[in-house]
Amino acid sequence: MKRFSETINVRELLRPIGQMIAFSLGGGAVLSLVVVLLALLLDQTAVGQNLQARYSVSLVTYTLANLPQVLIDGLTIGFVYAAIALGYTMVYGVLEFINFAHSEIFAVGAFVGVEILIALKNAGILSAASLGVAYLILLLALLAGMTASGFLAVAVERIAYRPLRGAPRLVPLISAIGVSFFLQDIIRLVESLTTGQFNRIIPTFGNFDERLIFGQLPLGATTVVLGVQIKSLIVILVAVIMLVGLNYLVNATKIGKAIRAVAQDRPTASLMGIDVNRIISITFLIGGTLGGAAGVLYALKFTRIDPFVGFFPGLKAFTAAVLGGIGNLTGALLGGIVLGLLETFAGAFMSAFTMGAAGAEYKDIFAFGILILVLIFRPNGLMGENVSQKA
Amino acid sequence: MSLLTLENVHSYYGRIHALKGISIEINQGEIVTLIGANGAGKSTTLRTISGILHPKQGRVLLKEQDISHMEPHNIVAAGIGHVPEGRGIFPNLTVKENMEIGAFTLNDNAEIARRMDHAVTLFPRLKERISQKGGTLSGGEQQMLAIARGLMLQPSVLMLDEPSMGLAPVLVELIFDIIKQLNEQGTTILLVEQNALMALSIAHRGYVLQTGEIVISDTAANLKQNETVQHAYLGVE
Ligand SMILES: Nc1ncnc2c1ncn2[C@@H]1O[C@H](COP(=O)(O)OP(=O)(O)OP(=O)(O)O)[C@@H](O)[C@H]1O
Ligand SMILES: [Mg+2]
Numbered sequence: 258m259k260r261f262s263e264t265i266n267v268r269e270l271l272r273p274i275g276q277m278i279a280f281s282l283g284g285g286a287v288l289s290l291v292v293v294l295l296a297l298l299l300d301q302t303a304v305g306q307n308l309q310a311r312y313s314v315s316l317v318t319y320t321l322a323n324l325p326q327v328l329i330d331g332l333t334i335g336f337v338y339a340a341i342a343l344g345y346t347m348v349y350g351v352l353e354f355i356n357f358a359h360s361e362i363f364a365v366g367a368f369v370g371v372e373i374l375i376a377l378k379n380a381g382i383l384s385a386a387s388l389g390v391a392y393l394i395l396l397l398a399l400l401a402g403m404t405a406s407g408f409l410a411v412a413v414e415r416i417a418y419r420p421l422r423g424a425p426r427l428v429p430l431i432s433a434i435g436v437s438f439f440l441q442d443i444i445r446l447v448e449s450l451t452t453g454q455f456n457r458i459i460p461t462f463g464n465f466d467e468r469l470i471f472g473q474l475p476l477g478a479t480t481v482v483l484g485v486q487i488k489s490l491i492v493i494l495v496a497v498i499m500l501v502g503l504n505y506l507v508n509a510t511k512i513g514k515a516i517r518a519v520a521q522d523r524p525t526a527s528l529m530g531i532d533v534n535r536i537i538s539i540t541f542l543i544g545g546t547l548g549g550a551a552g553v554l555y556a557l558k559f560t561r562i563d564p565f566v567g568f569f570p571g572l573k574a575f576t577a578a579v580l581g582g583i584g585n586l587t588g589a590l591l592g593g594i595v596l597g598l599l600e601t602f603a604g605a606f607m608s609a610f611t612m613g614a615a616g617a618e619y620k621d622i623f624a625f626g627i628l629i630l631v632l633i634f635r636p637n638g639l640m641g642e643n644v645s646q647k648a
Numbered sequence: 649m650s651l652l653t654l655e656n657v658h659s660y661y662g663r664i665h666a667l668k669g670i671s672i673e674i675n676q677g678e679i680v681t682l683i684g685a686n687g688a689g690k691s692t693t694l695r696t697i698s699g700i701l702h703p704k705q706g707r708v709l710l711k712e713q714d715i716s717h718m719e720p721h722n723i724v725a726a727g728i729g730h731v732p733e734g735r736g737i738f739p740n741l742t743v744k745e746n747m748e749i750g751a752f753t754l755n756d757n758a759e760i761a762r763r764m765d766h767a768v769t770l771f772p773r774l775k776e777r778i779s780q781k782g783g784t785l786s787g788g789e790q791q792m793l794a795i796a797r798g799l800m801l802q803p804s805v806l807m808l809d810e811p812s813m814g815l816a817p818v819l820v821e822l823i824f825d826i827i828k829q830l831n832e833q834g835t836t837i838l839l840v841e842q843n844a845l846m847a848l849s850i851a852h853r854g855y856v857l858q859t860g861e862i863v864i865s866d867t868a869a870n871l872k873q874n875e876t877v878q879h880a881y882l883g884v885e
Contacts, residue, residue: 511752518738518749524700525736530753530801532725 266486273504274589277497280594281335285328288602295610296320297569307612314479319609322481325458327475327605328598333489333558335597336496341574342581342589344544345409350584351520351540352471357433357547358413360571361440362406366549367455368444368567370402378460391463399495409440410541419534437507443565444564452572454565459556465491492554500590501546506543507586516540520584573600580628591639600624649711651676651836652728652805654754659689659696663782664690668860669706674805679827679837680846681868682858683881690840691733697732697838699723710805725753729803733810733840738793739783740765743774743810746782746793752799761801761848767796770826790884799830807832812846824850826849844881848872856881 296316299305305316314320348356377394378384386394391576417436421429448455465488473482488605507513518526519536527533555570556562581588603620631639659667667689670825671872676741682690695701697708698724699720708716715723724730751760764775768775771792785793785844791814808827812820819844828850831837843845848854848868856864856877864874871877 511748514741514745514749515752517741521738521740522736524720525732525738526749527700527720528698528724528730528732528736529749529797530721531749532719532721534719 262568267507269505269509270501272495273501273587273590276392277500277590277594280591281332284598285332286401287597289324289328291596292320292324292602293317299610302404304610304612308609309425311613315477316478318479320606321554322506323605325481325483327601329485329489331598331601333492333592333597334533334601335492336631337551337555337558337570337593338577340496340547340554340576340595341570342497342546342578342593343500343586345575345578346581346586346589347540347544349569351516352538353420354429355575356544358417358436358440359410359544360439360567361444362410362545362567363548363552363555363571364444364562364564364567365440365518365551366402366406366410367562368448368457369405369549370553371459371556371562373398373401374462374494375457378462383460383462386462388464390586395463395491395557399550402549402553403546404549406552407542409536409546410548413489413490414538414541419537421598441564448564455595456561459560460561465490465557490524492558495554497548499550502548503543504586512539576625576628580631580638582640585638585640588638588640595639596628599627651673651711652838653709653799654697655707655709656685657696657703657708659701659703663785667696667703667862670860670862672855672858673861674836674838676836677831677834677876678780678853679831679839679851681839681841681844681851681854681858683844683854683871683877685880687859688857689860690857691809694730694838694840696807697723697807698728723810724801724803727804729801729833730807731762731798731803731809731811737782737785737790737792739781739794741782742779742780742784743782743793744838747797747800750797753801763800763802767799770799775803786829786838788816789820791815792819795826803835805836805838809840811839812841820846844877
């Protein structure tokens with residue numbers, strides 16, 4: 258009998274987990290250090306006095322009190338970005354093509370998941386559900402969103418990209434933008450025909466909105482509650498499982514080897530007996546599935562979705578992919594986590610540090626400013642190179 | 649009846665007419681070589697057989713089956729292997745992964761391992777480099793890997809495009825020995841070689857290609873004696 262480690266490549270399971278922990282802890286630690294140092298420096302200046310006057314709390318206390326929640330929120334959105342970013346990066350790695358419709362594939366996943374939950378709610382099943390059943394229902398919504406988005410991505414490639422394979426690079430790009438608008442309008446049409454409105458709110462059920470409290474930290478006049486919303490944990494956990502699974506698929510299976518071969522040299526891959534079109538479809542299926550799951554997770558975390566819900570997360574995730582090094586799987590992970598943390602930190606602390614001049618609404622400018630800085634010094638992104646490479 | 653037949657095949661790259669109606673017959677168990685100057689269309693012929701290019705006119709037959717419009721992966725599955733010109737090593741796959749992917753159509757892991765063992769005994773250098781990335785091998789090592797990878801498939805027809813390119817003389821001889829051995833074990837070979845003399849020394853028959861057309865076809869022994877061939881391709885004054 259074969260040993261377990263021979264049939265399952267344990268290293269390929271542990272490595273991405275290690276990377277995620279390293280990226281999360283590293284990114285979180287660096288940013289925490291920066292804001293705490295800034296707070297210490299500015300505490301006695303006009304910045305600190307301004308905050309004292311507005312909220313009667315010292316800058317240092319304010320910073321420390323917010324830090325745990327900011328870290329959790331940053332990681333939550335970071336993992337959602339990472340899951341979406343992997344869709345961009347996989348497709349780019351194999352076809353050197355930016356699938357701009359990926360944001361709408363994400364949106365469709367969100368809508369399918371939410372609509373199923375709404376239907377179950379209307380059928381009275383949600384309110385009757387025990388906690389275990391609630392989790393099963395959430396899993397069902399996730400799987401439905403993943404399936405819908407996965408097959409949609411495959412269909413989009415088959416219909417809108419494959420016929421343009423030999424055309425100049427800009428042509429499929431334009432096609433992708435067209436698909437993106439088309440899908441947005443389809444969602445709008447379907448939603449307005451069936452429900453008369455564009456916005457959908459994910460029903461509340463289970464214990465997802467509750468907070469797990471780990472403890473309390475006295476901090477001068479205030480106490481900091483160390484806790485985390487259950488749905489944030491779910492988002493992170495599901496994303497981690499998917500990311501580990503994807504990494505394993507690409508780096509340790511025969512299909513993964515074929516994906517990497519196709520990414521490196523399509524004609525030669527076909528001479529090895531690899532059905533290149535099938536591998537490309539599988540790539541879209543994987544990217545779409547991850548995008549769909551990210552959509553449902555996003556809806557769970559932010560509750561309200563509309564037909565344009567894909568736009569910003571899509572743009573951010575694309576940015577994350579570029580930040581990490583487009584085409585590189587580990588890069589997408591790193592980029593997603595870093596961008597999620599950066600923008601959440603910016604959103605939480607900018608107002609305090611600029612004496613209210615630049616509030617949370619400027620967080621994207623800050624995050625993208627950092628991105629431009631990184632790209633000036635590392636034009637290929639943080640991890641450079643591409644998907645074809647074993648991470 | 650021939651195993652692999654090209655009937656009046658025309659192939660194009662866009663508007664470039666690269667093959668202008670060539671007909672070739674390769675019988676079961678033969679080594680056949682294609683000779684021709686640079687740009688004559690030798691590689692194009694192999695690409696047309698393996699389905700990377702599809703003929704605009706004419707047919708490619710494997711036994712009686714028309715494979716002219718089959719996709720490359722199906723042609724591989726039908727038993728035609730192609731070690732392409734310029735090696736085509738996957739630079740970011742390891743040596744081992746490159747070899748495994750040569751047997752992609754095979755699902756029997758034990759058999760894949762057996763073939764890999766055999767291939768690395770032929771090229772011990774590859775064994776030393778087994779977990780190194782393909783792209784970090786030297787040119788000659790990459791050539792060995794390309795051939796070893798070609799052997800992994802154990803096709804019934806093996807097409808080799810300049811297999812001795814960039815190899816030291818000892819290794820060139822090794823490669824030709826391997827080709828002969830494979831042939832004796834029943835593999836039909838279609839060989840394209842810069843080194844026409846060596847190719848003719850192991851081949852049974854040969855075709856001379858000139859700007860996309862076949863100008864001579866004869867047994868290897870006769871081709872070696874043919875004055876035009878001697879002059880143009882064997883460097884005999
Ligand atoms: N991808 C391509 N696009 C356009 N033309 C091509 C392409 N590949 C080959 N050709 C042209 O087709 C003709 C035949 O090329 P081919 O590669 O078959 O020559 P060859 O006989 O293999 O030469 P060599 O000995 O140099 O390898 C040449 O004129 C070449 O310029
Ligand atoms: Mg050639």
